[in-house]
Amino acid sequence: MNKLVLDIGGSSIKYAIMNETADILERGNESTPLDSFESFISVIRKIYDKYKDDIDGIALSAPGTIDPKSGLILAPGALSFNYKVNLIDKIHEFTTYPVSIENDGKCAALAESWIGNLKNCKSGIVLVLGTGIGGGIILDGKLWSGSHFFAGEFSYLAQGELTGFDNVFALKGSATALVMEFSKAKKIDFSDVDGKKVFELIVAGDEDAISALKKVAHNLALEMYNLQCIFDPEKICIGGGISQQPLLIEEIKKELNTIYSKLPFEVPHVIVEQCMFYNDSNLIGALRNYEFNKKF
Known part of the structure; x- marks a missing residue:
């Protein structure tokens, strides 16, 4: 089954529907809300609602210092409202699918190590x-x-x-x-x-x-x-x-x-x-991280 993969940045949230071999079947992006966490999570839910019947898991790449096992964001990087937020738990408030998250730079490294x-x-x-x-x-x-x-x-x-x-x-x-x-x-x-x-x-x-x-x-x-x-x-x-x-x-x-x-x-x-991958590296790495750190 395919995964919804999101690359959260300071200006945009890129997303893709990807299969297990990292083929991008569909993609898009939304502007990243900077005013509040509520606005931010509502955009993630909007993307999820669009694809929830076509996926069985969600993988995220995000800025900041992140505990990928728990989903806790220890330092938020560009998005200060994410400080000490457990983003996996917040997403689990509207889905039962497994969710994973990892720092964006580490995702780039995972992408290169996996298939780059x-x-x-x-x-x-x-x-x-x-x-x-x-x-x-x-x-x-x-x-x-x-x-x-x-x-x-x-x-x-x-x-x-x-x-x-x-x-x-x-x-x-x-x-x-x-x-x-x-x-x-x-x-x-x-x-x-x-x-x-x-x-x-x-x-x-x-x-x-x-x-x-x-x-x-x-x-x-x-x-x-x-x-x-x-x-x-x-x-x-x-x-x-x-x-x-x-x-x-x-x-x-x-x-x-x-x-x-x-x-x-x-x-x-x-x-x-x-690097082999440019704009897609964080998406590919987030998908790879899903296999190691998905949380139910």
Whole structure:
């Protein structure tokens, strides 16, 4: 039987009807209500009511620190009204179907490990570059969540002395960081440009855009090297919208090779690739998580 799979984001809730092999049979999206939990859950119920006769389970991907066994959202990410909410229990108020939930970055890692570019890898890391940097860690073929379900929250990694949320990886290696670096160099407002425009200017030879890319790629490579020293992954896969730009992957590889060349000893060179799935990665990973953590 098919599953209703939802990818909850800060601006939209993407949903799909998927079979057990992750084929998307039907899809759509709704704007994410930001005013209250009641508005939010009403949209989920609306989607459920549309498909309830065609499914036998619900799988969710969502932002925040999440206990996938219980469904409790320990830290809500972009949706503050979800703080300490057990979303599985709330959904069970209008359905008896099994429900599962997992962090969106971890879902991306599950998707790659299941049928993507980490398939057959015993160890690997996924970095999802967006507003911040999410992702997940695969160890011995399984998703590693850590003691408090916080593993893979790469946005919080320090890149210098921390004063509040300054000097964190989210502001140094994300799509946001690329736009910030470029807008600062051009002395323009951050909201007047986006990542797509920056890459257009990189291709056109704009020196400020190229410099911004090199700086962000360096920050990414440095943190990836640190992660390599801790986890020794076979691969690190890069996801998020800007990962579709081959120039980014090429620049990261160059920066990593520069780091390796400066070491006075030989270390393994990690393989860096794009993720196989982009906008569908969270849906695919949420479906995979359903098999492990569905709650009746």
